[in-house]
Amino acid sequence: MKIFKFCLIAISLVMTIINIWKAITTKLVVNWFNLTSLAPILIALYYEWDWLFINWNKLKSWLLNKTVSFKASFYLYLDNDSVEKNKREKELSNAINDAIQQSGFIYQKKKKISIPYTRIILMTQGRLKFTLDISGGDHGTPIVISMDYQISSKNITQCWKNFKTFQQLLAAKFITQKQRYDILLDFSTSKQNPFYRLTLKSLDTKEVATFRLNFVEGEMRVDICNNQLHASSKKLVDIDKILSEYVPLTHVI
Structure with a gap:
């Protein structure tokens, strides 16, 4: 319409x-x-200017296809804190290896899973390399699983689908009562600033050196600063919404 x-x-x-x-x-x-x-x-x-402005910038971003750093994370809040570290590492290692295999990812170099931190370098079937970071899990802290990509903006949707598939496969191996999902979009290399819901309007021609916006939308928290957007929520659907609606801007306006 x-x-x-x-x-x-x-x-x-x-x-x-x-x-x-x-x-x-x-x-x-x-x-x-x-x-x-x-x-x-x-x-x-x-x-209708807002609609025109947003869609013009989306089209421009798609055509320019700039490089973006994309990091997606989820948290495993495991109920049984009394499990021994070695047993937890083995349990986590088996679950991660199964999820990697079922997701179709390829190891660059297989590595033993160690708590509280392990970094694995993987590759998708499309030959896209990324890191899988596993942190936490000791002293009752949640285990945080993160996928970190350096990709073109057109690949964000596919990487997010890969992340959700992997998350569902891994989370199915554990009993957890709480959920949390985070994303970080970093446009530092392209000097773009992400827009979602709120932005700044300069009253003169001076360049904005630094800024920070924080707001809550439902159960989701959004933080926007120079060249970065971070969002955190208990619901995956909230993050889906962010990734479908955010707009990379050449300048903060």
């Missing part, structure tokens, strides 16, 4: 300008009073 409405506005604006231009170039008497017909068109365009 938004696209249809914008197309009608654009067609009306173009046709009005063409008619006025033809009248001028053919040396006809121009009734400048007809310019008042542009007023409702411009008002309608103003009210």
